Structures are given as C-alpha cells and as structure tokens.
Amino acid sequence: MKKQNRREFLRMAGAGVVGAGAAVAFGSRRVDAVPAKGLPKGPVKMGIIAFQSGVAAVPGVAGIRTAKIWADQVNNAGGILGRKVELLIEEESYKAKETVEKFKKLTMKNKCDVIFGTISTGNGLALAKQAESLKKLFLSWDGTTQKGLNETLFHPTYTFRSVDNECEIISAAYITAKVFPNIKKVAGLNNDYSYGRNAWDAFKRVLSMYNPNVKFEEGIFTKFGETDFTAAIGALEAKRPDLIMTSFWGADASIFLKQAAGRDLFKKYKGAITSAGGPNYVTLKKEFTPEGMVMGHGTLFIDYTDSWPLLNEFKKVFWEKYKEYPNHVCDHAWFSLAAYKLAIEKFYEFTGKWPTTEEIIWALRNINVPSLSGYRGYRKDNKMECNFFVGLTTHNNPYDFVTINPVYILPSVSVQKPEGYTFDQWIEEWSKAAKTQRSA
Numbered sequence: 001m002k003k004q005n006r007r008e009f010l011r012m013a014g015a016g017v018v019g020a021g022a023a024v025a026f027g028s029r030r031v032d033a034v035p036a037k038g039l040p041k042g043p044v045k046m047g048i049i050a051f052q053s054g055v056a057a058v059p060g061v062a063g064i065r066t067a068k069i070w071a072d073q074v075n076n077a078g079g080i081l082g083r084k085v086e087l088l089i090e091e092e093s094y095k096a097k098e099t100v101e102k103f104k105k106l107t108m109k110n111k112c113d114v115i116f117g118t119i120s121t122g123n124g125l126a127l128a129k130q131a132e133s134l135k136k137l138f139l140s141w142d143g144t145t146q147k148g149l150n151e152t153l154f155h156p157t158y159t160f161r162s163v164d165n166e167c168e169i170i171s172a173a174y175i176t177a178k179v180f181p182n183i184k185k186v187a188g189l190n191n192d193y194s195y196g197r198n199a200w201d202a203f204k205r206v207l208s209m210y211n212p213n214v215k216f217e218e219g220i221f222t223k224f225g226e227t228d229f230t231a232a233i234g235a236l237e238a239k240r241p242d243l244i245m246t247s248f249w250g251a252d253a254s255i256f257l258k259q260a261a262g263r264d265l266f267k268k269y270k271g272a273i274t275s276a277g278g279p280n281y282v283t284l285k286k287e288f289t290p291e292g293m294v295m296g297h298g299t300l301f302i303d304y305t306d307s308w309p310l311l312n313e314f315k316k317v318f319w320e321k322y323k324e325y326p327n328h329v330c331d332h333a334w335f336s337l338a339a340y341k342l343a344i345e346k347f348y349e350f351t352g353k354w355p356t357t358e359e360i361i362w363a364l365r366n367i368n369v370p371s372l373s374g375y376r377g378y379r380k381d382n383k384m385e386c387n388f389f390v391g392l393t394t395h396n397n398p399y400d401f402v403t404i405n406p407v408y409i410l411p412s413v414s415v416q417k418p419e420g421y422t423f424d425q426w427i428e429e430w431s432k433a434a435k436t437q438r439s440a
Helices: 006-013 059-078 097-109 123-132 166-177 194-210 230-239 249-264 308-320 327-351 356-362 423-440
Strands: 044-050 084-090 112-115 139-141 185-191 221-222 242-247 270-273 292-296 368-371 374-378 385-394 405-411
Touching: 006 123, 006 405, 044 059, 044 097, 059 112, 059 308, 059 405, 084 097, 097 112, 097 123, 123 139, 139 327, 166 194, 166 270, 166 292, 166 385, 166 405, 185 194, 194 368, 221 230, 230 249, 308 327, 308 423, 327 356, 327 368, 327 374
Parallel strands: 044 084, 044 112, 112 139, 185 221, 185 242, 242 270, 270 292
Antiparallel strands: 292 385, 368 374, 385 405
C-alpha cells in the first residue's frame, strides 16, 4: 500500500487548526504540576460510561483503554493546568434506564466535571436528554441521538455527539459506485434492528444516485447476535446479484464471511462490507476474507499514513500494553478527551481563569485538534467532524487479517448531513447535484 508522506497528510488535514503544534507529538509537554494560582484544587473528575461485556464490549473496552492511556500521558506531563485527571468508570448497560442511573451517579454522587463514552444509540438518545436536563457536559464516543435516520436532538447545549451512524454506509456506497460502476443488481444482508435497516436504506439511496440503473432485491434481515447464516446465504445465492452488501460490524461479520467462504459466495459475487472494518476488523482473517471487496474502516485505519506521530506511537503503546490493535472508538475517545483539555487550556490562556461548563462548551464549538486519524473537530451544532476510510480488501500486508488498498479518505463534511438539514433534505439536494453531474 502506498502510504501518505507528511506533506500529503498535512494537505489533507487542512489549515486553521487550533493549538496543533504542542499536541502533535504523543503525550503532552511537561507543565508545572502545581495548579496555577486561583484555579480549583483537586483532580479533574472525568466520568466514563462504556460497555465492558457482551456483544459491544470490543469497542467499549477499547475506548476505556484509550482513556487510561491518555490520562496517564496527561498526568505524567502535569495534568490539565496542573490539575491531575481522575477517571471514574461505569459499565454501560444494554438497558437505557440502567445506563441513565449510572450517568446520574457520576453527575450527582461522584461530582464529575464531564462525562464521556457510550456505544449504544439507544443509550445515546437517553443520556443526551439527561445531560440537557442536568446541565452536565457529555461528550459521546459513538452512541448517536438519532432515531432511524432522523436527528432527535436539534439544538443541544451540553451534549456533544459522535458522527451520524450512516456516514460509514454513505462512504462505502459512494466508493462502491466508483469501483463497481457496472453492477446491475444488489442484494443486502443486515441485522434486524435500527442500524441494520438504516444502513440498507442509506446504501440504496446513495448508490442509486451514481448508478440509477441498479436494482435492489428485497433486503434480508437477521436477528442481532445470530450465528447461523446458512439460510441467509442460500437466499442470497438464489437472488443471483452482482453485489452483496452487509453492514455487519461485530463478530457476526467474521462468522458470516467464514460461512460464505464455505460456499464460495464471494468468488461468485462482488461484496461490500460497509462496517466490518470498524471495531472487529482484526477478526477478518485472510483465510476466509477475499481480496477486492469494498470495506468501510470507519474513522480509523491503522496504516493510513506512516508520518503521523500520534497514530504511530499510540498503536505501538496500545499493542505493547494490550497485545491488540486500536479501533475507531479509540480515535473517538482520544479526540473527545483531547478536545476537552484543549478547550480549558485555550480559555485559560486568554482569561487567566478556569472556565465554567458553559465557557468550555463555547470553546469546544468549532475546535480542531490532532487525534489518532488526523485533525478532528466539533461543529457549531456539537457534532464531530473527522475522516472516514474506505477501500478494497487486500492480503498484501504483514498481518493475518485483511486491510484496504487503495485507501479512500472521505471527510465527514462530504458524507454527513450539514447543520440544519434533515437526512431527507440533504439527500434530495445531493441527488439533484449527482444528476446534474451525470448529465454534464
């Protein structure tokens, strides 16, 4: 794979970055460990809520591990303006009501200054409402505030959100149209819950913009957590499509590919595994994952550049500490933590005082900081902006799992609905532009 050199990376990252210089290297520069005069005493208490068991444990645990690495780096360098960072961790529940109770505990009993985390969209919906009610700053890692493809929190104050769930699907659909322009029939296999159905809907709508002649078979939906895909594979074969799309992202992705390999499914048909490069990409072993499939790698691809110190050093530390490679939630976690720290430091630089929660919110909006995948920021509507990585699966790497080559980097400004738009409004405008482009 051709990797980016530093000049290419900086051109991709863009200009106008707030506070970039001091933070590009892994860790932080040493500061006075004694809090500056007039600042609050005691540690900065950071609450974290993330899964540690069950089907969503892989991204949840990765985020927690990242937070610990980040906190160690910051504390070894003197903390935030001399105040040490203290992490208070609660396990995210598969029931929103229980997760809300843990949020309340961190807020009212533990007196946390800020709360990070969550993977589940259902929990994200519930905690966002709680954060606004309690006026508690909440920087979500993954759980969105969407119901279906529709935003439910239009003007949040205290909740800072992850990117929209459908961004990785849109990215993969766009690249599918680019690399497989002649496909005529597409079949889909997705989970029978909100993400799976939204993914199938978004994929169809974006792909058809650039390939208006494509036909879509009726979608096949399986229960989340299903492990026997024999019937589904048979149904896919019966449809005889040109391409099979799936948004499986957990252990089901590798299980499906293993079973599909036993039937030579992807020797007969092209594939687009839109989300499998997210938290569980290391399970996509070369022995059963073919080359040449479109694969979405979410917001972090560990080999996208050889000249970004944060990624290179973090990957090294993460491997040495846990004997695992980082996934996209590591990047979400690192960014949100770094953004919070920088917002405080920049405010203090100009005012000489520790900011209130509302002043931190003001500083976070339109902030841009170095993270593991390059520069990342928050929009004025409190939503993340970052890059998405998509490519074609390849065995040409030093690992036992597939990676992607070529690598396509799509900024969220291109694949996420703009501020003030509904998904349908944005897609309608994009469709008109795509039609004009095809006619030119």
